[in-house]
Amino acid sequence: MVLITAPRTVQTPAKLRINGATKIYESKSGPVHALEDFSLDVREGELICILGPSGCGKTTLLWALSGLHALTRGEVALDGRPVTGPRPNELGMIFQDANLLPWRNLRQNIHFPFEIKRRPVPRQRITALLHETGLTGFDGSYPRELSGGMQQRASIVRALAQEPSVLLMDEPFGALDAFTRDEMNLLLLRLWSESAQTIVFVTHNISEAIFLGDRVVVMTPRPGRLARIYDIDLPRPRTIDMMFEPSFIELIQDIKRTVEAGGRHSVEVE
Amino acid sequence: MSEVPSELRDEIPSFDSKPAHVDHGPIDWSGLTSIRTAKSALEIGSIVALAAAVFFGLEGILRWTDTPTYVFPKPIDIVRTLANQFTDVYAHHLWVTMSEFLAGYAIGATVGLALAALITQKPFAEKVIAPYVLVMVTMPMIAFVPFLRLKMGFGSWPLIIAVALAAGPMVMINAATGFRRTDLAKIALARSYGANTFQIFRKIRFPLALPMIIVGFMVGSIFGLLTAVGGEMVAASEEGGLGERLVYYSSLARMDEFGAIILIIAALGVSIYVLFYFIGKRWASWEA
Numbered sequence: 187m188v189l190i191t192a193p194r195t196v197q198t199p200a201k202l203r204i205n206g207a208t209k210i211y212e213s214k215s216g217p218v219h220a221l222e223d224f225s226l227d228v229r230e231g232e233l234i235c236i237l238g239p240s241g242c243g244k245t246t247l248l249w250a251l252s253g254l255h256a257l258t259r260g261e262v263a264l265d266g267r268p269v270t271g272p273r274p275n276e277l278g279m280i281f282q283d284a285n286l287l288p289w290r291n292l293r294q295n296i297h298f299p300f301e302i303k304r305r306p307v308p309r310q311r312i313t314a315l316l317h318e319t320g321l322t323g324f325d326g327s328y329p330r331e332l333s334g335g336m337q338q339r340a341s342i343v344r345a346l347a348q349e350p351s352v353l354l355m356d357e358p359f360g361a362l363d364a365f366t367r368d369e370m371n372l373l374l375l376r377l378w379s380e381s382a383q384t385i386v387f388v389t390h391n392i393s394e395a396i397f398l399g400d401r402v403v404v405m406t407p408r409p410g411r412l413a414r415i416y417d418i419d420l421p422r423p424r425t426i427d428m429m430f431e432p433s434f435i436e437l438i439q440d441i442k443r444t445v446e447a448g449g450r451h452s453v454e455v456e
Numbered sequence: 457m458s459e460v461p462s463e464l465r466d467e468i469p470s471f472d473s474k475p476a477h478v479d480h481g482p483i484d485w486s487g488l489t490s491i492r493t494a495k496s497a498l499e500i501g502s503i504v505a506l507a508a509a510v511f512f513g514l515e516g517i518l519r520w521t522d523t524p525t526y527v528f529p530k531p532i533d534i535v536r537t538l539a540n541q542f543t544d545v546y547a548h549h550l551w552v553t554m555s556e557f558l559a560g561y562a563i564g565a566t567v568g569l570a571l572a573a574l575i576t577q578k579p580f581a582e583k584v585i586a587p588y589v590l591v592m593v594t595m596p597m598i599a600f601v602p603f604l605r606l607k608m609g610f611g612s613w614p615l616i617i618a619v620a621l622a623a624g625p626m627v628m629i630n631a632a633t634g635f636r637r638t639d640l641a642k643i644a645l646a647r648s649y650g651a652n653t654f655q656i657f658r659k660i661r662f663p664l665a666l667p668m669i670i671v672g673f674m675v676g677s678i679f680g681l682l683t684a685v686g687g688e689m690v691a692a693s694e695e696g697g698l699g700e701r702l703v704y705y706s707s708l709a710r711m712d713e714f715g716a717i718i719l720i721i722a723a724l725g726v727s728i729y730v731l732f733y734f735i736g737k738r739w740a741s742w743e744a
Contacts, residue, residue, distance in 0.1 A: 254644050274650035285641050288742045289663045302649040302659065328742060 200227035201352060201384045202251060206260035209246050219409035220246040223260070226403060226412065228352075233378055233385040235399035237392060239445060243410025244388040245282075248356050251386060252279050264352065274303055278350030280358045284337035286329040286344075293325040296344045308347060315343045319373060335366040339373070346377065355387045359394070367391075368426055371398055375424060392438050393429055396420070404444050414444050526709040534715035541716065550720055552697040556612050557684040560619025565676055567620070568627030569669065573657075576635035592625040601687040610694040615687045623680035630672025634665030667740035674732035681728060685721055 209221040221243035228234050238244050249255040251262055253269045262269040264276060286295045293312075300307045316322050319339040329337050338358055345353060359367045371394060378385055389395050395402045402416040416437070420428055428434055511531050517523075518530045525533065538546070575582045597618045604614030642664070646656050688699025698717055705714040 249644075252648055254647060272648050272650050274648065277648070279645070279648045281641055281645065283641075285645050287642065287660075287663070289666070289740075298659070299649040302646060302651045302655055330742065 199230070200263075201230040201232075201265065202226075202228035202386070203263045203266075204228075204247070204251070204260070205263070207247060207250060207257050207262065208259040209243065209250065209255075210258045221250075221257075222409035222411050224405075224410060224412055225260075226415075228384060228386060230384055231382055232400045233375075233387060233398055235395035235402045236386065236388045236405065237395040237402050237441065237445075238390065238405030238410060239407050240390060242405045242407050244390075244405060245356055247410065248354050248386065248388050252277055252354050254279075274299070274348075276351050278345035278348055278353045280338075280341055280345050280353065280355040282357050283361055284329070284334070284341040286337055286340060288329050291326050291328050292321065292332075292340050295329070295340060296325075296347055299344065299348050303348075311349075312343065312347050315346055318377065319343055333366075334362055335370060338362065338370060342374070342377070346381075350383070352384045352386065355385060357389055358387075360389070360391070367394065372426070374398065375422075379423065392441050393434070396434060396437055396441070397424060397429055402441065404441055406445070413447075416441065525711050527711075529711040529715040531715075533712045534719060537712040538716040538719055541713065546701075546716065546720060549696050549698050549701050549717075550724075552612070552693070552695045553684050553688065553699065554724075556615040556688075556693075556697065557619055557680055559612075560616040560684065561623045561677055561680040563616070564620035564622070564624030564680065565627045565673060568624035568672070568676065569631050571624075572628045572631035572635055572672075576632050582632070589625050589629055592621065593629055596686075597622040597683050598686040598690055602691045605691045612693045612695065614691070615684055615693060615697075618687045619680045619683050622683035623676035626676035626679050627669075627672040630675060631665060631669045634668030634672075635661060637664050637668075639664060667736070667743045670732060670736045670740050674729065674736075677728050677732065678725065681721075681725060 204224060204226045207221055207224040208219075211218045211220055224243075224247060236244050236247065246255065250257050251269065253262075253272045256270075264273060269277075286292075287298060290298065296312055297307050313322075316325060319342065321336065321339055321343065324332065324336065324340075329340075332340070341358075359370045362370060374385075375398065387395070387398055396416075396418055397420075399418050402418060404413040404416065405411065406413045418437075420434070515531050518528060571585075575585055600621070601614050601618050604617055608614050639660070642660050643656055646660050651659070684697070685699040685702070688697035689703050690699075692700030692703075698721055701717045702714060705711070705717065
């Protein structure tokens with residue numbers, strides 16, 4: 187085969203470009219390097235997982251992408267424009283816990299972003315999303331009346347209703363049990379396959395990262411650096427059974443070694 | 457909401473039970489809101505039976521010991537006096553006290569709430585003002601009524617001011633506790649949608665503070681009522697008022713009428729409490 191195919195990166199220019207991202211927090215015991223010289227291009231339409239141990243700066247990175255926190259050095263660009271503050275019309279954010287407002291019922295929670303943006307509420311789209319996430323009939327319920335999985339599904343509806351082109355997810359299923367987590371991962375993949383969204387998914391769960399991602403970006407323990415990028419060539423649509431295949435398990439072990447090696451490396455440097 | 461099994465009740469936040477995580481300032485009054493409404497016929501029956509036992513028991517003892525009215529009025533006489541005199545005499549004094557209370561409370565609660573919202577935005581201002589607020593909370597404002605009388609004459613303004621001074625700091629100290637709660641994730645959420653400072657205040661900080669604001673309004677109203685009645689006992693306006701009637705009837709040993717006024721004041725206090733209980737249930741049932 188002599189078909190000339192350009193590399194994928196050229197076909198789809200970077201949706202998000204992270205260049206030399208460094209974040210140093212000032213704490214009482216001195217400066218803390220949360221993130222050090224991290225660079226990454228996120229392609230349009232891909233689901234990229236950022237994986238690393240606790241405290242490796244994944245969340246710092248995500249908050250920098252969202253424009254909520256500034257970087258100490260380096261920059262983030264979305265569609266070629268530097269991110270210097272929240273970009274409510276392009277970026278959607280899904281938080282660690284569902285982060286619903288407890289004084290509002292589900293419908294009011296989902297309408298909340300539209301109230302802030304003073305935009306009309308796309309009722310048909312919300313109804314369809316509620317149906318797709320199995321929340322039909324619960325739109326009058328308050329968050330405390332719902333399970334953790336249902337709350338997180340509602341927060342996904344809240345984010346998707348606004349049709350952001352990039353979805354930033356910060357360990358969204360970390361607090362859920364293993365069964366609910368699998369269910370949520372499948373739901374996320376289904377919703378994503380129906381859209382053209384770019385998803386940056388932060389997690390500390392290796393199998394979750396492999397299961398979801400087109401690519402898995404492994405970070406080192408503090409200070410967070412890029413250790414390695416894995417291309418995941420599992421076919422789509424993905425099924426839970428894939429998680430039990432030998433190649434999947436090998437990949438888990440390989441990534442585990444990378445994380446550990448990254449840790450030693452950073453100890454040597456300091 | 458579905459029926460909650462009693463063994464799980466503590467796990468589910470409701471207006472009935474005080475959650476463990478409530479952070480409070482130097483004075484925590486949230487315990488006052490933890491009333492539980494009667495559920496079963498047995499509970500309701502017991503409550504009514506106890507009330508009847510107290511009422512008729514007292515009546516019986518007073519008759520049996522042949523206690524004269526000027527020593528202790530009989531409950532039935534009090535109720536009869538109340539019914540006979542209410543429209544002619546007591547309604548006027550109730551109105552005088554209520555108008556002083558409502559005007560003072562409206563001023564005090566508004567200023568207290570506004571100040572709480574303002575000072576909690578600036579930790580420095582809060583530190584500087586806090587000692588004065590504490591002094592105002594602990595100071596009996598009744599003490600100023602005779603002084604204000606001398607300055608301002610015989611109208612209702614001295615009492616309105618005293619009520620405002622009593623209610624305001626109570627509202628402020630509780631509301632400030634509410635505003636001091638900051639849920640950074642929820643503020644970040646609003647900011648990610650491009651919310652400005654005012655939107656964050658209106659849609660996040662204020663609702664988050666609302667349960668404590670309602671507690672403040674309730675405690676403030678109770679202190680306001682106490683101050684209105686107490687202030688009238690010390691130095692009433694020329695219109696009178698419930699407090700003035702208490703002093704008048706007791707000085708003439710007209711104890712039936714004294715008892716009737718006490719009954720009105722008690723009913724007023726309980727009504728205020730119940731009102732705020734339902735306000736809390738309606739607007740802050742998600743917490744506290």
